[in-house]
Amino acid sequence: MGNVVIKRVYEAAASDDGYRVLVDRIWPRGIKKDDAELDLWLKEAGPSDELRKQFGHVAKKFPAFAKAYRKELDGSEALEKLLSLASDKERLCLLYGAKDEEHNQAVVLRSVIGEQLGTGGA
Template sequence: MGTLRIKRIYEPPLTSDGFRVLVDRLWPRGVSKAEAALDLWLKEIAPSAELREWFGHDPARFDEFATRYRSELKTNVEAVDQLRDIAKAHDTTLLYGAHDRRANQAVVLAEFLAGQGPHFEQDA
């Protein structure tokens, strides 16, 4: 597996990002497609609209959100396999738009992909 990182999409793209994948269902406000410098927008891997709305980026709900999102990922085999194959072949950066750098779906997704094994790098 290549290096797996997570990063806010509002941070400038770097060559060290490798393959850049937006993992949000909605396009982030104020970011043009050129600025995003995406290789892939994999909105199918994002939490369901219902889960996203329930969570509402409330840190107090993050643990339950993470549990529910992992359950969704277990049934989203096609999108997970697609992302896992990319991450095996390339250094990969999962991009997200949330303000909270610790309580967001990219953190849960990276941990899920890493299988609680190899460490992933998180933006500061």
């Protein structure tokens, strides 16, 4: 099993990114689909519109967001797909559009995947 990394979709693709999956429900502003160099856009992996709006990318709301998002992910097909990819690929790169690199859904996803696969999110 490979490792799971996270990266802003606005950063240039790198040869060591591995399998690149956008985990935002909404397409990131200002990026053409061809320029994103994605292997997969897994919209369903992003938080629900309601949860995303509640969070609003406010750092102090992140703990509550992470808890609610984990509930949304529990047993979801999107999480199962990501777990499968993380097991099958040398490296899985979760891409997100948020400016905040510490408080976003990809951080939570990486942690959940690591917990599920016993790698601690690394």
